[in-house]
Amino acid sequence: MIVASMIIKAFPENIDEVILKLNNIPNVTTYGVHKEENIIVLIEADSEDQLKDLARYINSEFDGILGTYPTFVSADENFDEEIKTVN
16 A cells, blocks of 8 residues: 655636545545645555546546646555565
């Protein structure tokens, strides 16, 4: 399991709509807005690919998004072991 925090930057006039849409996505939790345009988000994903796909989806399918910016990413021990066996 990967846990990541992100800042999702959006136009201020779109913030409320974006937060509502984000709260409808499983494993996505919003934690407020900073300086009128930065939505603080926590995401739980099963893989790096799932995390990347979600960020791409938010960027391309939500109106008023300026960008998604990861601020912290962490994986549980099982994930780290899986990476070692692949390498």
